[in-house]
Amino acid sequence: MATARIVIVGAGPAGIRCAQTLVAAGFKPVLVDESRRDGGQIYRRQPEGFTRDYATLYGTEADKARDLHESFDRLRPQIDYRPDTLVWNLTPGQLCCVSQGQHSTVEYDALILCTGATDRLMPIKGWQLGGTYSLGGAQIALKAQAVSIGHRVVFMGSGPLLYLVASQYVKAGAQVAAVLDTSPLGKRIQALPKLMARPGLLFTGMKLLAQLYRAKIAVHLGVSPLQVLGEPATGVSGVRVRTANGETLTVDCDAVALGYHLRPETQLADLAGCRLRFDEASGQWLLETDDEGRTTVSGVYAAGDGSRIRGADAAEHAGRLVAMALLSDLQQPVDAVRMAEARRALGVMDEFRLGLAQAFPWPAAQAKALPDEAIVCRCEMITAGELRRTVSEKGACEVNRAKAFSRVGMGRCQGRYCSQAGAEVIAAAAGVPVQQVGRQRGQAPVKPLSMSTREVTP
Incomplete structure (x- = not known):
């Protein structure tokens, strides 16, 4: 058994195929997932005891969902699977986790972020x-x-x-x-x-x-x-x-x-120091990676919708590809043909991604048209008018400065629901492109923690 400590965050299509590829190469990765069951959002499993069939739950994607779930069931004894576990912070080589009110740390040599996406x-x-x-x-x-x-x-x-x-x-x-x-x-x-x-x-x-x-x-x-x-x-x-x-x-x-559509979950990558870049097609900040999933931080990799919003099929390809990229970096043998096939498939899917961005554009103009009394940040109840005043009265034309003045993005969601729209409001008020106002920096905890959370004792 290979000895490198590899941790995968996320048990959706990318995380499962990544783990599967690593196990086949002789590794036993740790697979940490916030959900109680595998599958991610697209192939989310129903709770234990529910009996709805695959066709009812997943429609046209039923066969793909079943294949992914069955693959995971076979894989589970060969990995260190930690469900219901939130990674709320990280430092170099270490994840900070909480599960059922107990805090723990997970050490890693290589980290693969398959964190998926959330609503935009x-x-x-x-x-x-x-x-x-x-x-x-x-x-x-x-x-x-x-x-x-x-x-x-x-x-x-x-x-x-x-x-x-x-x-x-x-x-x-x-x-x-x-x-x-x-x-x-x-x-x-x-x-x-x-x-x-x-x-x-x-x-x-x-x-x-x-x-x-x-x-x-x-x-x-x-x-x-x-x-x-x-x-x-x-x-x-x-x-x-x-x-x-x-x-x-x-x-x-x-x-x-x-x-x-969706926005990638990049908070952990941000905390790790990975570089993000503004994507003109979708009008949002995406994690910067090479074609095989390496981020700008050594030892940190990413795959799936947490890196590019390309859907479940692409996430499976990306999960396999990023695992092979890591194996190559660890001087392990890899199948060059399979890697080339995965890259080609992802290239096709990226073309489709650009088509979706064109067909269903992000409605940036709506931010400019919001009435002053409209709530932008639901956690802190910050209105569009308040944000505009941070620009006109305090000169806050950068999102983190506007956050400091207005508290936009300081609530429970940590800006997940409001940061991109808030940036559009600020940009429209300042008369500058939205990429110029920047993005909200990730901060720990990336999601709310219970006040009763306690350290796990050895």
Whole structure:
């Protein structure tokens, strides 16, 4: 058995395929995962005791989910698997973890970050009302708890996840009031040459849209969100948007799921000192890696959606590739043909990623249009007007300076929900490109810890 201490963070598609490749080479990696069960978000397993079949849970992805889960079941005895364990900080060679209220450290020689992604959100007036969820939150409720987030649900935003979760709700028998997409049809037509890089996946997306039309769900393209309606005491009662033809549309509902594709979870990489770069296509900061997953910090690697938002298939390829890159760095034999095949596959998937970014663009203009009273940071209840005043009155044209003045991004989510939209508000107020205002620096703890957390005694 090889002796290098290798730690993988994340038991989704990238983490599992990475561990599988390392085990085949004679290593026994530590696999740390925040969730109670493997699979990540896309192939999240239902809790023990639930009996829904794969087709019900995963739809067109059922076979892939089953294969990944079965692979992990075979792999589990050969790895040091630590579920329900949050990595909340790291220092060189050491992870700081907490599990069920107990703190521990994990030493590593090589660290592979397969941290996945989370919802990318743009605020809308009223989104702080009870009954407003992210698309990922709505999906978790359905997969892990077998419940709908409401009796009558509106799905609003843009990107493939919007249609996937809406379709999953329809299939589960939930009442979907409408799907409101901010991207216009013309953007999708323009993106077709890039999207044809993966015709099968493009066809799957078209089938999801067709399922919604067959179910007679109202689907509106090119909308401009105006407000989530309701009262603090009773929560959401509807949403109001401006349609592509300029009319105002109000849809009654008691829950709304929001999302604009995904943003990578880069907090741990940031704490490790890895360099990030601004990606013009998606309008967000991504982890800088080489083609095989090496970051700018020696001994730290990354794969999957935590590095590039390319989907589950790409995450599996990237997980295998990054493991082979590490093996090569450890002077272990690797299959050069397999590495070349994985790089080629990821190249195709990156072309598709660029197509998605073009077809479903991040609605930066919405940040400029937010009314001053709209909440940007839900944790600290910071409004768009307050952020704009940090620019006009205090000259805070950089996000971390604006954070210090306004507390935006200082709450429980550590900026996960508000940092990118907040940067857009600041950039619009300052009249500069959003990349010029920078990004919020990662800080520990990357997620909330219980005050009762205690050190594990030997």
